[in-house]
Amino acid sequence: MGEPVVEIAGVGLHPFGRFPDRSVTELGIHAVRAALNDAGITARPAFQAAFCGTAYAGVAAGHKVLAALALTGCPIVDVEAGCASGAAALMLADGAIRAGQYETVLVFGIEKMPKGIIRSTFFEPWREEVGLAATPAYFALRAQRLMRESALTKEDLAAVVVKNRANGAANPDAMFRTPVTAREVLGSRVVCEPLHLWMLCSPNEGAAAVVLRRAEGVSAHRSRVVVRAATLRSHLPGNVLGEATPLAGLIDDRDIPSPTTLAADAAHEESGVGPDEIDVVECQDTDAARELLAYEELRLCAPGEAGSLLASGEVHLGGRRPVNPSGGLLSKGEPLGASALGQVVELTLQLRGRAANQVDGARVALAHTVGRGANASVVILSR
Amino acid sequence: MTEVSIQPEFFLLDAGDGRPALVGTYCRSCARRSFPPSSTCSWCGNEQTDTVHLSRTGTLWGWTAVTAAPPGYRGPVPFGFGVVELPADGIRVVTRVAVADPDQLHHGQPVELVVDVVHTDEESGARVVSWAFAPAGHQEAR
Numbered sequence: 001m002g003e004p005v006v007e008i009a010g011v012g013l014h015p016f017g018r019f020p021d022r023s024v025t026e027l028g029i030h031a032v033r034a035a036l037n038d039a040g041i042t043a044r045p046a047f048q049a050a051f052c053g054t055a056y057a058g059v060a061a062g063h064k065v066l067a068a069l070a071l072t073g074c075p076i077v078d079v080e081a082g083c084a085s086g087a088a089a090l091m092l093a094d095g096a097i098r099a100g101q102y103e104t105v106l107v108f109g110i111e112k113m114p115k116g117i118i119r120s121t122f123f124e125p126w127r128e129e130v131g132l133a134a135t136p137a138y139f140a141l142r143a144q145r146l147m148r149e150s151a152l153t154k155e156d157l158a159a160v161v162v163k164n165r166a167n168g169a170a171n172p173d174a175m176f177r178t179p180v181t182a183r184e185v186l187g188s189r190v191v192c193e194p195l196h197l198w199m200l201c202s203p204n205e206g207a208a209a210v211v212l213r214r215a216e217g218v219s220a221h222r223s224r225v226v227v228r229a230a231t232l233r234s235h236l237p238g239n240v241l242g243e244a245t246p247l248a249g250l251i252d253d254r255d256i257p258s259p260t261t262l263a264a265d266a267a268h269e270e271s272g273v274g275p276d277e278i279d280v281v282e283c284q285d286t287d288a289a290r291e292l293l294a295y296e297e298l299r300l301c302a303p304g305e306a307g308s309l310l311a312s313g314e315v316h317l318g319g320r321r322p323v324n325p326s327g328g329l330l331s332k333g334e335p336l337g338a339s340a341l342g343q344v345v346e347l348t349l350q351l352r353g354r355a356a357n358q359v360d361g362a363r364v365a366l367a368h369t370v371g372r373g374a375n376a377s378v379v380i381l382s383r
Numbered sequence: 384m385t386e387v388s389i390q391p392e393f394f395l396l397d398a399g400d401g402r403p404a405l406v407g408t409y410c411r412s413c414a415r416r417s418f419p420p421s422s423t424c425s426w427c428g429n430e431q432t433d434t435v436h437l438s439r440t441g442t443l444w445g446w447t448a449v450t451a452a453p454p455g456y457r458g459p460v461p462f463g464f465g466v467v468e469l470p471a472d473g474i475r476v477v478t479r480v481a482v483a484d485p486d487q488l489h490h491g492q493p494v495e496l497v498v499d500v501v502h503t504d505e506e507s508g509a510r511v512v513s514w515a516f517a518p519a520g521h522q523e524a525r
Contacts, residue, residue, distance in 0.1 A: 123455075128453070128455025129455055131452075131458060131464070132453075141447060
């Protein structure tokens with residue numbers, strides 16, 4: 001008997017977008033049913049536990065989805081970790097299976113975001129009243145610092161949007177499916193200098209589901225996708241602006257590792273897979289600069305080299321290691337609880353060789369999100 | 384007209400010398416400061432903390448302009464937004480910036496604490512004021 005292996009037995013997705021006629025529960029039903037079908041699970045009980053990632057769906061939101069499918073009775077736990085909620089749910093499921101607690105676990109994420117700037121109880125009422133609950137402004141400060149320290153320009157930011165929107169044009173589950181030019185991106189209105197509207201992802205709606213199953217040892221089944229690591233890390237004291245939202249009064253130094261770097265290093269150690277062995281990446285592109293920062297934090301390039309990496313074409317389709325072949329959040333939009341699992345669905349299809357923008361011969365994949373708190377998740381999958 | 388601090392506990396309109404001040408936390412254990420003040424130190428978690436007045440001058444570390452009203456905000460847009468480094472305190476604070484045109488600002492620019500009107504309360508007619516940082520020598524925001 002080898003080490004227990006956690007395999008992805010099935011994946012399902014409800015497209016990301018705006019669906020005024022469908023409740024968040026209905027989005028979840030769609031994704032969960034698709035994942036169970038994909039896994040070929042018809043017997044009951046279908047799984048021994050379920051973890052549901054969501055930030056805005058409310059009390060017992062996961063229970064409502066599974067109640068509608070008559071799949072209750074097992075433990076059902078809703079998990080909130082901002083934009084990393086779905087990955088946090090995956091981490092808990094993966095750990096429980098590895099510990100021998102369960103054989104099969106359902107992980108899903110659901111969300112219906114309000115339109116406009118995300119309102120969050122993370123910000124105290126006084127912070128809202130004074131205008132400091134302006135999420136895009138924090139993104140802008142982070143972008144500004146990255147541009148200053150890595151010698152990036154607005155043209156580099158626009159190039160990220162052009163890349164991702166071109167990829168998204170082929171993704172039937174994306175919200176935005178038209179390619180854009182750099183000129184159009186730079187011509188869209190400035191939300192918070194240096195970020196223009198089209199450099200920011202749209203909060204939206206969607207659901208994603210993954211069935212995890214315990215499998216003993218190494219399988220000869222070549223198409224099987226396994227979870228090599230599912231890590232989540234929060235910020236260290238003194239580092240917040242590197243991530244989603246800074247708290248006043250904390251110094252943000254580059255010599256303090258960001259949550260993304262902490263999660264990535266832990267994932268590489270846990271999996272034994274180094275950054276150079278990754279074939280395809282889905283990373284958090286809540287704004288265009290966030291993707292460039294991820295290149296550095298995930299150690300896809302050296303600090304300060306994000307612009308060179310982008311310009312080299314390595315991260316484009318057909319390059320050595322494409323980043324966000326799905327189109328990223330810039331194309332898909334971001335339903336918080338579902339977005340991390342949407343990445344896992346995309347990468348599972350990549351490893352099965354069945355993605356819309358297939359990366360030839362992809363064997364190892366990495367998914368990354370950053371959420372308010374700050375939380376960062378890194379998931380490494382392989383076949 | 385009456386002025387009301389957005390947070391009287393840590394934004395003082397008169398710190399005793401007729402000038403405004405921000406109140407932070409000093410940790411007796413690790414000797415670090417933080418803002419806003421808290422009963423625990425955000426660096427080490429210690430509960431032995433004192434309140435201190437933060438320095439009124441610093442340098443601009445990051446800045447932008449917010450062009451659309453964020454949730455819960457009833458003041459005018461655009462308004463300046465940024466992070467100011469307070470070298471004497473060893474921390475940075477998130478703040479309104481009295482200049483809403485990013486082109487007029489630069490990294491490391493000397494700035495000073497000012498009183499900034501956020502909005503006028505409809506019921507009481509009082510002006511709700513916040514702290515902001517303005518380029519040194521800049522006319523006060525109000």
